[in-house]
Amino acid sequence: MNQDIQRVLYTAEDLAAANQRLGRQLAQDYAGKQPIFVCILKGAVVFLTDLMRQIPTELSVDFMDVSSYNGQTSSSGAVKILKDLDVSVAGRDVIFVEDIVDTGITLQALMELFKTRKVKSMKLVAMLDKKMHRQREVQPDYVGLECPDEFIVGYGMDYQDKYRNLPYIGILKPDVYK
Ligand code: PRP
Numbered sequence: 001m002n003q004d005i006q007r008v009l010y011t012a013e014d015l016a017a018a019n020q021r022l023g024r025q026l027a028q029d030y031a032g033k034q035p036i037f038v039c040i041l042k043g044a045v046v047f048l049t050d051l052m053r054q055i056p057t058e059l060s061v062d063f064m065d066v067s068s069y070n071g072q073t074s075s076s077g078a079v080k081i082l083k084d085l086d087v088s089v090a091g092r093d094v095i096f097v098e099d100i101v102d103t104g105i106t107l108q109a110l111m112e113l114f115k116t117r118k119v120k121s122m123k124l125v126a127m128l129d130k131k132m133h134r135q136r137e138v139q140p141d142y143v144g145l146e147c148p149d150e151f152i153v154g155y156g157m158d159y160q161d162k163y164r165n166l167p168y169i170g171i172l173k174p175d176v177y178k
């Protein structure tokens with residue numbers, strides 16, 4: 001185990017089981033459609049690649065990189081686009097893919113933006129749902145696992161851009177970030 005990790009919260013096996021369940025559900029719910037999975041860089045990359053391989057039905061993927069003006073203003077809908085999609089989502093069934101929903105600021109802003117893009121439908125799948133610091137009324141439609149009030153990294157999630165490559169989700173030792 002990585003020496004900066006206090007303990008493993010979810011093992012690779014836990015994550016694989018969650019992906020299998022989510023994949024089965026999404027394949028069922030989107031059968032006969034061609035949804036577009038919108039992966040929010042960078043954290044959601046690992047989750048997307050695992051999840052999509054659990055879905056045998058037709059789908060496409062694209063990527064977006066955004067930074068939200070975290071907490072600075074109460075005006076929701078403000079999101080700075082660092083990289084936009086390559087394709088139009090007008091008339092499409094969009095599924096946002098996130099590693100974690102925390103305050104909800106990122107997704108709330110993105111959903112506001114996508115309403116103006118005339119999508120057919122919009123859903124959100126998140127591997128982790130961290131509910132206790134939610135600041136926006138965002139609720140993932142599909143949730144892999146619940147997230148306790150801990151500083152977690154791994155499986156795409158970082159601290160100072162490190163630890164994204166850990167194959168499990170771990171709790172970071174406090175002395176690493178204090
Ligand atoms: C993290 C995470 C989500 C977002 C969730 O991304 O990957 O995208 O924060 O937080 P919120 O619900 O409070 O908005 P981050 O901005 O750290 O970028 P990264 O994915 O590139 O690490």
Ligand code: MN
Pocket residue numbers: 040041042043044
């Ligand atoms: Mn992210």
Ligand code: MG
Pocket residue numbers: 043158
């Ligand atoms: Mg980050």
